[in-house]
Amino acid sequence: MYSNVVVPRHWTRLSCLCRSLTSLEGQKVPQTAKSSDGISPPPRIRRGPTDILQALAATVGTDPTAAHYKYHDDPYLIPLSNFRKRAYALSAEAGRKAAAWIRDEHADLFTTREWDPPNKAKTPYFNADPHIKAFEPKPIYNDESKVTEADLQYAIKNALIEDSTKVFQLLGGVEGVNDELKLQFLQLLCFYNEKEPDSMEWLEERWFAANTRDRQATTWRVGGLAEKIFQSLEPKTSEAYCAIIQGMAKYYQAERAHMLASEAIEKGLQLSTSVYNSLLACVGFLREGTQMRIEALKSTLAQMNEQGISPNSETLSACLKSISAWGGGKALQQVALQVVAEFRKLGIEPGLAAYYYLLCVFCKERGPRYDLLSTMINDLEKKQSLVATEPADTNFFITAMGVCSDHLQNMDLAERLHNLLMKDDNYKLVGDAYKESIFYRHYVTVTCRLAPFEKTVEILDTLIPNVYVPEPSVMEEIIKTLEVGGAGDRLAQAWSQLVVFGHARRARLVERLLDAMCNTYQGQDEEIKAKMRSAATDILNFGIMSEEQEETKELRTPGQKLSASALCNIVDMCSDAKDKADPGWQTVNAALQKLGREEAAGVPAKPQVLADVAQKAVAIGQPAIAAAAVTYLAECGFEEAMSASVQVLSTMLNRPESEVEALLGQQHSSLTGALHPSAMAIAEAYSIAKTGAPVQRESSSSSSDSDSESSDDE
C-alpha cells in the first residue's frame, strides 16, 4: 500500500542536522548564504512550494517523436489526424467530466466512512488530507434549496453565473440582497453578459472550442438582470456605473454605454481607466465614416484627459483595436502611428495585442509591404518574458506568422518568430488548437516556399505529425516542395502520411502526388524506385478498396475517382519492371482495366505513355497488357493508337512494320484464326483507330483480360 521511502542515514544526517542540545535553542541565523563559522549550516534559500519541480521540469525539452503528453504513448493510441487528436483529448476529458458529475451528484458518498453504520455518520468526514477546495463537491442549487448570502458570495467568487442567479432569486431578488453583494453580482453579470463562461476546469474543451472569432456584434442583454440590478442600486455609486458601462461596451451596446458615461460625468462620479478603455474599444459604433470615427476617438481621449485619468497599455490596444476594425487606408495607418507615438511619449510601450492590431492595420494582403514585424520581433526578443494581459495577445503569433508567410514572405523572420514562441513559457501565447494549426499552416507554407530543401525537410520532420497535421492545401505545398527537391522516398512516404492524416480520399491531392512521383521517378535509386512503385500500387488498391466499401455501405457522398491521367501515372511507374513476373504488371493490368471500364474521369494527358507501356509490355512478354493499352488508346480516339498498334504488333509478330501494315490492311476475317487473341485485339484497335468503329464487334470480346498470363508463342 505504501511505497516506503526510508531516508538513508547519510541524508538524515544532512537534512536533520541538529547541533548539540544546548546550542540548538537560541541559535542565531547567519545572514549570508555562507556558513558564518564554518560549522553551522548557512541560512536556507527561500523557495516556493513548486520551485524545485519547475526547475526540474525546465530540464525536459520537447521530443519530436512523441505526441503531446495528454495522449497515451502507444502507436495504437497516438492520434495522427486532426479529427483523432480532438476526439481522443475530448474523450479523456469526458471521463473526467463524468467523474466530476458523480462527485457533485453523490457528494454523500465521499463524506462517509465505510465503517460508519448507515445514517449514523456523526461528523462530516473527508478522507482527503490536506483538504483541497477545488476537489470538493460543488453545491447544487434548486428551488427548494435553503440559501444564505454566503452561498451567493461563494457562487460569485467562483464565477458560477447560473448558480448565483438562482441563489439571487431564492434570496428574494433585488430586495433581498444588500447593496455590497448586489454590486459584486452586477460586476459578475456585466463581465460575462449573464452567460455561463466555459469552465476553467476543462482545459481540453477550451483548447478545442470553436469560439475563435469574437464577433463584433451587439450581444448585450437589453433589459436583463444586470440592468435591473443597476436600476435598483440607490444611490448609484461610481463602481456601479463602471461595471455597467464596461459590460455594455464589452458587448458592443456602444451608444448606451457612452450615454451612461456622460451621465456619470454629469453627476460628478469618477470613472476608471478600464471604463475608458472599453469605451474606446467600441467608439466606432457611434459614428459612420472613417473621419468621424477618428474624431470620436480623439474626443474620447480628450475627455479622458479632462477627467484626469491616466492611460495604460490597454488604452493603447483599445485605440488600435478600434482603428483596425475600421478597415485600411492611409489615413487610418497615419492615425495608428500617431497614437503609438503619443503613447510612447507617455512611456507606454505597445504590448502583444497592440502589435497584433498594428499588423492588422498595416499588413493587408493586397497592399504595399510594410516591414513592421522585424522591429516588433527585435523588441520582443529583448524582453525577459512575455506575459499575456489581454485575450487579444494570443492573436499576435498567428497574425505575425501569417504576415511572414503572405505579406513579407520572409523565412528568416518566420524562424525567429517560431523560436520566440518556443522560448521559455511563451507557447501558452499560441491560443487554442485552431490558432495553433493556423500558425503552423503559415509556418509550414512559408518554409516550403522559401527555405532550402534540407532545412524544410528538417522542420517538417519535427512538426509533422505530432505537433501539426497538415491540411490538404498545405499537404499540396509539401508535395510540391518534395517534387522540386526530387525526394522520391519522401514522396512515397507522403502517401502513407495521406492515409494516416485522412486525406487519402481527396482525389486532387492524390493526383498531385502521383504527378509529383511520376516526375521525380527517373533518376532515383533502384531501391527508392521500388518503394515508389509499391506506393503507386497501394494508391490503386486503396482506390479499389474504398470503392468497394462505398458500394457495400452505400455512402451518400461517393468519393471522387482518380482521373485517367493519374491512372496513367500509376501505369507509367509500375511498368518500369524488368521482369515478367514483377507484381508491378498486375498493378498495370488493374489500372488499365479500370481505364477500360471508364471508371476514371477524363482522358490521359500524356497518351504517349500508354503507347510506350504497350511497347514495353509486349517486349517483356505481356501481350494482354499491351493489347489493353492499345485498345484503350484506340477507344479514346488518340492519334497514337495507330502507330502504337503497328509497332506493338510488329514486335509481337517479329516482322517489320511495313509488313504488319500490309497485314492489317487485309480482310479482317482472314486474320481471325491465324493470330493470337492479343494480337487480334491489337488489330481490332488499329481498325478502330483507323475507321472509328470496330470491324467485328463480337470478335473483340476474345481479347479478354483473363489470358494475361498467356505467353507470346509466335
Place this chain on the structure above:
Amino acid sequence: MSLFIRNYKPNSLATVYNVKIWRLHSTAAESTQKKDENEEEFRVLDILKKKDRIQRKVTRRADIQPDRSDRMAPDQNWGNVWPGPKTFHPSSVPLPLRQGYVPKGQAPPGKKANAELMKVPNFLHLTPPVIKSQCEAIKQYCTEWPNLLNSQEAIEKHYPVEIITSDYCHASPSIRNPLARIVTLRVKLSTLKLDKHARDKFIRLVGDRYDSSTDLVTITADRCPARIQNTDYVNYLLTACFHEAWNVEEWEKDKTEDDMEYYDWNNNASKKSLVNWHLQKKGESKTLTDDEYKSFDVSEIQHADGYKNAVSDWMNSGESEETVKKYAEAVRKLFGLPEKKVV
C-alpha cells in the same frame, strides 16, 4: 371474443377500439403457445458454452504508425523522451531488450508484449546525464557546505546528535502516513562527557537503549501523533536522562560490593591480601581498617599495578587463556620469580 368478431359489423365509432382488442387477443394466444413449446424442449446444460463461442473476425487497423523508437535520432536527448518514471513501453525504447525465463538453448522473449519487462521497475528516467542536469537545475537552491565539516569525524564532533525520521510517498487522497511520526534519536555516549558515576547511572537509566559495542544510545519515540511532538519528546528524554545521571541520591551510598556492575580491585579481597603480604614482607604487622585498605597506595609496591590490572582484567572480562597468562606474568613479576621459559 371470436363470437364478437364474427358478429362484428363495421362501425365508424368503435373500429379502432375493436381492432385493438382483436390484436391483443391474438398476440396473447401466440405467446402462450410459444411457452408450451419451450417447456417441452429438454434443455441441455452447456458448461463450456461451445455454442456461444463464435470466431470473431479481428479487424486490424491499417493506419498504425511504426514504433517511434525507429524514428529517434541517435544523438537525441533521452531525458526528453523518458522524462519521468513510467511502465516500460516497447515502442518508445530503442533498445533490443529481452527478458523472461525460457528453457535452455532458447533466446528470451523480445521487448514487445513482454509482461516481464513491464513488471520490473525501470530506471530509464534516471540515466546519468539526466541526473547530472537535474542536479545542475536544483543547485540554485542549495547552500554551501560548511567548510570545517570536511570529514566524518568533524561532523560527529560538531553534530553529535542524530535525528532519524522517514518520509512516505503514496497515491491516495491523503498524503499523511502514520509511520512518518516515528522519531529516533542517536547519540554517542562518549560525547556526553559524563563522569564515572553519571555514566554508570545513565546506562542504568536508558537500559537496553545503550549498545556497548558501538557506544550508541538510541531513543525512539512514537507515542505522539505528530513528528514534531515526538522530536520534542526524544530531546526531552535525552535531557532528562542526562541531568538525572548527574544527581547523586542519598540511597546511592548504600551501594555494596554486590551491587557493583564491575570488579573494582580496590574494594576487593585481592588488594587486602596484597597489602597484607606487602606489610608482612616489610615486617610491619598492623591491622588496617577497610577504608585504609581501600585508600592504600599500591604504587609503593613494585609491580603492583601490573598485578592489579591483571586481576581486574580477569574478573571483568572473564577467564580466558589471555587473562590467565597475563595474571601468571604479573604474579611472577610481583614475587620476583624468573620469567617462564618457553620450551
